[in-house]
Each structure stands twice: as C-alpha cells, then as structure tokens.
Amino acid sequence: MSKELPADKDRRGYLKTSKESxxxxxxxxxxxxxxxxxxxxxxxxxxxxxxxxxxxxxxxxxxxxxxxxxxxxxxxxxxxxxxxxxxxxxxxxxxxxxxxxxxxxxxxxxxxxxxxxxxxxxxxxxxxxxxxxxxxxxxxxxxxxxxxxxxxxxxxxxxxxxxxxxxxxxxxxxxxxxxxxxxxxxxxxxxxxxxxxxxxxxxxxxxxxSMNHNIPFIGDNINGYIIMDPLGWGKNSLVYKVIDTDTKKIFSLKMLSRSSIENKDTVERFRNEVEIMSKIRHPNIVEFIDSGMHNSCPYFVMEHVEGVDLEEYLVTRGKISLSSFGHIAYDIASAISELHRNKICHRDIKLKNILYDTRSGEAKLSDFGIAKRPESLATTQDGFIVGTPIYLAPEIFLGEHSTVQSDIYSYGATLYHLITGSPPFVAESSVELFRKHKLKKPPPINSIRAGLPEEWNMLIVKKCLAKDPLDRPASMQDVQLEIEKILTDLEKGTTTKGKFMKLAGKLWR
Structure with missing residues (x-):
C-alpha cells in the first residue's frame, strides 16, 4: 500500500500551491x-x-x-x-x-x-x-x-x-x-x-x-518456467514473460509479491482469480495454464498475448482504426457474455484489462481479481467500492452490488474511452465523478469521432451508459447481437453513414 502523503503534499510529492499566483x-x-x-x-x-x-x-x-x-x-x-x-x-x-x-x-x-x-x-x-x-x-x-x-x-x-x-x-x-x-x-x-x-x-x-529482496528476475527458474522478461506490475503482484523448459512455449506468469502474502484479502483475491480463470475457456479470455508456489508466493501461468493493453495502445498510438474498434467491441462483448453465462460479474472492465494482439487483431479480457459470482457479492465489505471509478456504474457508487447491468455500463464507458480517446466523465474527486455519472450525459461519440455511424452512439451512449440499470440492455448477449448487426450493416453500407467503410482502417483524423 502506498504511503499516505502529508496533508500539505499532492500526489506528486510536491507541496500544494495556490494557482492564483x-x-x-x-x-x-x-x-x-x-x-x-x-x-x-x-x-x-x-x-x-x-x-x-x-x-x-x-x-x-x-x-x-x-x-x-x-x-x-x-x-x-x-x-x-x-x-x-x-x-x-x-x-x-x-x-x-x-x-x-x-x-x-x-x-x-x-x-x-x-x-x-x-x-x-x-x-x-x-x-x-x-x-x-x-x-x-x-x-x-x-x-x-x-x-x-x-x-x-x-x-x-x-x-x-x-x-x-x-x-x-x-x-x-x-x-x-x-x-x-x-x-x-x-x-x-x-x-x-x-x-x-x-x-x-x-x-x-x-x-x-532487488537481489537482496529475493525478487524473481530474468533467468530465474520458477518450477520449470524460465523468466525471459518482466512484463508489468500491479499493486500486489508482478507479471513476467516466461518460457516452459519442457515445451519451449512462451507464457505469462503472474506472481503475488512477498510483501502481499501476509494480507489475507489480497491472497484471497489472487486465489479467486486463479479459480475463475481455471474454469473459463473462451477465445477472447486469457487462457489459464498452470498454478503453483515459489518461495511461499503463489503464482499462475497464463496465455501470453503478443501485444499491449488498450490503455497503452491509446497512449502510444493515440488513435485506433474504426474497423479495429468494431472487432474489439465484439470480442470483449463475447468474453463478458461468457462470464455472465457462467454467472460471474467481472466488476473491473476497463482499457487496462483488455489485451490487444496487434498481429491478429484479437482482443482478450484479463484480470479477474475482483470478479465474483452474484451469490458471493454479499461478502464484499459494506461501503467498499470495487472497480475503477471512471468506468463505474452510478449504482455502484451508492454501494449496490455488481450486476450484469453494471458490467454493461463499464463496458460502455470503456468503449467510449477507446473510440473517443477520453473517458465519458473526468473529475477531481470521486464525489464529483459520481455526480457526473449519475446526472450528466456524455457528448455523443460521433460528435467527437468523425465518420462513426449513429448506431454506435445509440448502443454505447444511449443504451450501455443509461443511468437506470433497467434502461440498459438485458444481457451482454443482446449487446453482441446489436454489434453483429452494426458490423453486418457496415459491410452492406446500410448504416446511417453508409460511407463509413471508406474510412474503416484509417486512423482517427
């Protein structure tokens, strides 16, 4: 856990200052x-x-x-x-x-x-x-x-x-x-x-x-998996690119850090992720391979995706092609639909948790640390909001349990961010962010991104981002069907902007 900054310091460690002078x-x-x-x-x-x-x-x-x-x-x-x-x-x-x-x-x-x-x-x-x-x-x-x-x-x-x-x-x-x-x-x-x-x-x-703190690094052997490169980090874990010494196949390995293994909630969340990933098989969900312990630290091995998460994609490239957007939207809708079919709510759908294979164009959903089955949602600590605030449904800010509809809202907010380059709402405090999610309407996406058919705005802004959960699609399967129709109409040139396909594949101008 990050050390709390003194009251007179901001998040960068600088002293707070008056902007008036x-x-x-x-x-x-x-x-x-x-x-x-x-x-x-x-x-x-x-x-x-x-x-x-x-x-x-x-x-x-x-x-x-x-x-x-x-x-x-x-x-x-x-x-x-x-x-x-x-x-x-x-x-x-x-x-x-x-x-x-x-x-x-x-x-x-x-x-x-x-x-x-x-x-x-x-x-x-x-x-x-x-x-x-x-x-x-x-x-x-x-x-x-x-x-x-x-x-x-x-x-x-x-x-x-x-x-x-x-x-x-x-x-x-x-x-x-x-x-x-x-x-x-x-x-x-x-x-x-x-x-x-x-x-x-x-x-x-x-x-x-790092060697003095027993942190695994390049060349270390973790029960038959040799570390090739560090890939990423989280609050409580490290992710490595590894090679299986037997099969010579490349995988990703996620390990809980030594400093986190004494935290019961963190360990339970890690086990929860292993349990869910090991039971779900879907082409748009990162595949579970293996799990074990190394120096008292739990780890699991998963499919390695050659690419980047969508947050990094936006930062490094700034734009995504309109055609790629449609395929990503469908892939992730399909992945979430499979989770919901297995009675699991993801609860943290966001750009960072979507891996994009830049070679195949496939998108895969990842990070199931806070995913839960509806019957176990009551075990979440009262008053404790989980998820990433800029993508959270209004009802979650009020302490209500996650549902299919709250996942659909987060999915809509994620797509909005992906296609426009900005989340639907930003604010300096969680209170202000909640107020915007609850009361404000985001700008139509086709007013920000030229060439986008109205059908996308209808699905994302008017349906998925509806304030009332009852006004959102009943299921992710319904969302999938709508995306299928949009993509089919685009191929036929029968959307409200039939010339869209001439723009597809080009970067945002």
Missing part, C-alpha cells in the same frame, strides 16, 4: 523540490557543483537532456538549473505522449529510431496521460542506451518492484537537492561513455537492490 507557485515548488535551504538563494545560473566552477559539464552541442514533468513551474526551474550548470541543450515535455514524440517513439512501428540526440531523460513518475514507469519501459524496449532518472514523491521501498521492472537507471525521491540531481546526471553521463568497455557499470542500482 504563478510567482508564489514557483517559489513554493522550488522549496518543495530542493531541500537545502541555502540552494534557494541561488539563481539557477549560479548553481554548480563544488569543483565545477571552472569546468562546467557540457554536452556535445548537438546532444540534449529531456526533462518530463507536468508541472510547468518545476519543468522550467529544472530546465533553467541544468542550463545554468552547463548541461547544454535541454528539451522538455509535459506529458508522456510528448516525451515519446521527442524521443521519436511515436508513431510506434514507424521504423524511426530513438532520437540519438537525447543523451539522458529525467522523468517524473506521475504524468497526466500515463506514468513514468511505462515511458521508461518503452525507452528501454527500444534497444537504446539512453539513461533514465525517475523522480517520485514515494520512497524506493514502496516502488522498488516497479523500478526494477521498467529498467530505470537511477531514482530520486522528492524533495531532493539540486546538487543531488546534478551529481546523478553527471554520473550517468560518465557511465554511458564507459558502457561499451565496462558493461557491469551500466547495470541499474535497483537490480542489485
């Missing part, structure tokens, strides 16, 4: 970011490390450091500080998408290499459209040797698994000294120069740290 905001941010009081009296141009007064660290004129943070005042101050200390050309980005653009990683699959002019990346963990761990992962998976420094308001003990998994080269906990930042930048840049003849120095500090 940019000068006040900048000053407070400076004090939160830089912990040495004497540094606050120094102008960025004067801020140099001891011994560097006559020899500032300068990059090659063509090289640059990329700084990524969504707080403009902090972004500007770090930029000015680095320039003042002689670190040469500085690039900045305020969100994950712009960071990937700056690195040449968007559009994905374009064949464009990572921008070799970027020498180092300083990356905040919390970003408006994704998180720093995901961005770091993409940088490392691009086969480049750009060092990445992650900064966060959480300490290393809390996020060590995520740091290991994403491959970050260094980590700074906020608030930190400006001298610390300069030192880390200098060390990583010097280390990069020696990486080719001294590869041992290039190993992340966190990797060594």
């Amino acid at each position: 940019s000068l006040l905001e900048t000053e407070v941010m400076r004090q939160a970011l830089f912990k040495n009081a004497d540094e606050l009296d120094m102008e960025p141009s004067d801020t140099v490390l001891p011994g560097l007064e006559t020899q500032k660290i300068r990059l090659n004129e063509e090289k640059s450091i990329l700084v990524v943070d969504d707080e403009s005042s902090i972004l500007k101050f770090i930029e000015r500080s680095l320039v003042g200390a002689g670190f040469g050309n500085i690039k900045t980005a305020s969100n994950g998408r712009n960071a990937l653009k700056a690195l040449g990683l968007i559009p994905q699959g374009s064949g464009k290499a990572v921008d070799s002019n970027v020498e180092l990346v300083v990356l905040d963990v919390i970003l408006p459209d994704t998180n720093g761990f995901e961005i770091c992962k993409q940088i490392k998976h691009s086969n480049c040797d750009i060092p990445v420094i992650l900064i966060s308001g959480h300490d290393i003990e809390e996020i060590q698994n995520k740091l290991i998994e994403c491959g970050a080269d260094d980590f700074l906990e906020k608030p930190f000294s400006i001298a610390e930042l300069f030192t880390r930048v200098k060390l990583l840049m010097n280390r990069k120069k020696k990486i080719h003849h001294d590869a041992g120095l290039a190993k992340p500090i966190m990797l060594k740290f």
Whole structure:
C-alpha cells in the first residue's frame, strides 16, 4: 500500500500551491523540490557543483537532456538549473505522449529510431496521460542506451518492484537537492561513455537492490518456467514473460509479491482469480495454464498475448482504426457474455484489462481479481467500492452490488474511452465523478469521432451508459447481437453513414 502523503503534499510529492499566483507557485515548488535551504538563494545560473566552477559539464552541442514533468513551474526551474550548470541543450515535455514524440517513439512501428540526440531523460513518475514507469519501459524496449532518472514523491521501498521492472537507471525521491540531481546526471553521463568497455557499470542500482529482496528476475527458474522478461506490475503482484523448459512455449506468469502474502484479502483475491480463470475457456479470455508456489508466493501461468493493453495502445498510438474498434467491441462483448453465462460479474472492465494482439487483431479480457459470482457479492465489505471509478456504474457508487447491468455500463464507458480517446466523465474527486455519472450525459461519440455511424452512439451512449440499470440492455448477449448487426450493416453500407467503410482502417483524423 502506498504511503499516505502529508496533508500539505499532492500526489506528486510536491507541496500544494495556490494557482492564483504563478510567482508564489514557483517559489513554493522550488522549496518543495530542493531541500537545502541555502540552494534557494541561488539563481539557477549560479548553481554548480563544488569543483565545477571552472569546468562546467557540457554536452556535445548537438546532444540534449529531456526533462518530463507536468508541472510547468518545476519543468522550467529544472530546465533553467541544468542550463545554468552547463548541461547544454535541454528539451522538455509535459506529458508522456510528448516525451515519446521527442524521443521519436511515436508513431510506434514507424521504423524511426530513438532520437540519438537525447543523451539522458529525467522523468517524473506521475504524468497526466500515463506514468513514468511505462515511458521508461518503452525507452528501454527500444534497444537504446539512453539513461533514465525517475523522480517520485514515494520512497524506493514502496516502488522498488516497479523500478526494477521498467529498467530505470537511477531514482530520486522528492524533495531532493539540486546538487543531488546534478551529481546523478553527471554520473550517468560518465557511465554511458564507459558502457561499451565496462558493461557491469551500466547495470541499474535497483537490480542489485532487488537481489537482496529475493525478487524473481530474468533467468530465474520458477518450477520449470524460465523468466525471459518482466512484463508489468500491479499493486500486489508482478507479471513476467516466461518460457516452459519442457515445451519451449512462451507464457505469462503472474506472481503475488512477498510483501502481499501476509494480507489475507489480497491472497484471497489472487486465489479467486486463479479459480475463475481455471474454469473459463473462451477465445477472447486469457487462457489459464498452470498454478503453483515459489518461495511461499503463489503464482499462475497464463496465455501470453503478443501485444499491449488498450490503455497503452491509446497512449502510444493515440488513435485506433474504426474497423479495429468494431472487432474489439465484439470480442470483449463475447468474453463478458461468457462470464455472465457462467454467472460471474467481472466488476473491473476497463482499457487496462483488455489485451490487444496487434498481429491478429484479437482482443482478450484479463484480470479477474475482483470478479465474483452474484451469490458471493454479499461478502464484499459494506461501503467498499470495487472497480475503477471512471468506468463505474452510478449504482455502484451508492454501494449496490455488481450486476450484469453494471458490467454493461463499464463496458460502455470503456468503449467510449477507446473510440473517443477520453473517458465519458473526468473529475477531481470521486464525489464529483459520481455526480457526473449519475446526472450528466456524455457528448455523443460521433460528435467527437468523425465518420462513426449513429448506431454506435445509440448502443454505447444511449443504451450501455443509461443511468437506470433497467434502461440498459438485458444481457451482454443482446449487446453482441446489436454489434453483429452494426458490423453486418457496415459491410452492406446500410448504416446511417453508409460511407463509413471508406474510412474503416484509417486512423482517427
């Protein structure tokens, strides 16, 4: 569980600030970011490390450091500080998408290499459209040797698994000294120069740290499954890409973390996921393979999907083709229908829990940790809301039990997010979010996404996202039938926008 931040800090670890005065905001941010009081009296141009007064660290004129943070005042101050200390050309980005653009990683699959002019990346963990761990992962998976420094308001003990998994080269906990930042930048840049003849120095500090905590890593054998690569992380678990030593087949392995095995509720949820997955077989549900224990930690093995979850797809590509959207909508409706046929409510339908095979175009539903049968829903703690708020049905906010209709609402909210690029409602608090889910109507999707037939808006906004559960489709099978009809009509050109198929397969303009 994440450590609760002090009342005077926000989720990034910065001090809360008044938005009424940019000068006040900048000053407070400076004090939160830089912990040495004497540094606050120094102008960025004067801020140099001891011994560097006559020899500032300068990059090659063509090289640059990329700084990524969504707080403009902090972004500007770090930029000015680095320039003042002689670190040469500085690039900045305020969100994950712009960071990937700056690195040449968007559009994905374009064949464009990572921008070799970027020498180092300083990356905040919390970003408006994704998180720093995901961005770091993409940088490392691009086969480049750009060092990445992650900064966060959480300490290393809390996020060590995520740091290991994403491959970050260094980590700074906020608030930190400006001298610390300069030192880390200098060390990583010097280390990069020696990486080719001294590869041992290039190993992340966190990797060594992980070995002391018995965290499985690449090359480890888990009862006949060799870890090939870390794939992802959750609040209580790690996911790895593994190979079966007998069959040589590739799978994914999900393991409960050692820190979570003492939590009875977490272990029960993990067992629940294993039980449900082991009993359901469907082409659009991630297939269960095996389960067991490793060093007292439970794990299960499942089908490995070569692709990304839909949340990552939107972040990295920004758009999905209209034809792909229709097929994904049908695949997931089919998967949820199978769950409901087995009297199981998923309760956490969202983009993150849908895996998209970019080769076959198939979508698969995953993550059944909080899925339950209707008769067992009463065991949910009173007043405890489960699920992801931006996709939750209004009645769930009121503490009612999950039903087929609440799953249908979450499905509709997920499709809305997928096709428009934004969830139907966003808010700064759960109370405001509930109010919007309960009272407001989302904009028609065809007013946001050009070329989308009215039939999609009718199904998603007017039916699946209906405020009253009784106004939603009676079953996911009914939703499936409607999607079948829409797709058939599209092929015939008989929808309200018969020219839609000319746009199908093209990216959102």
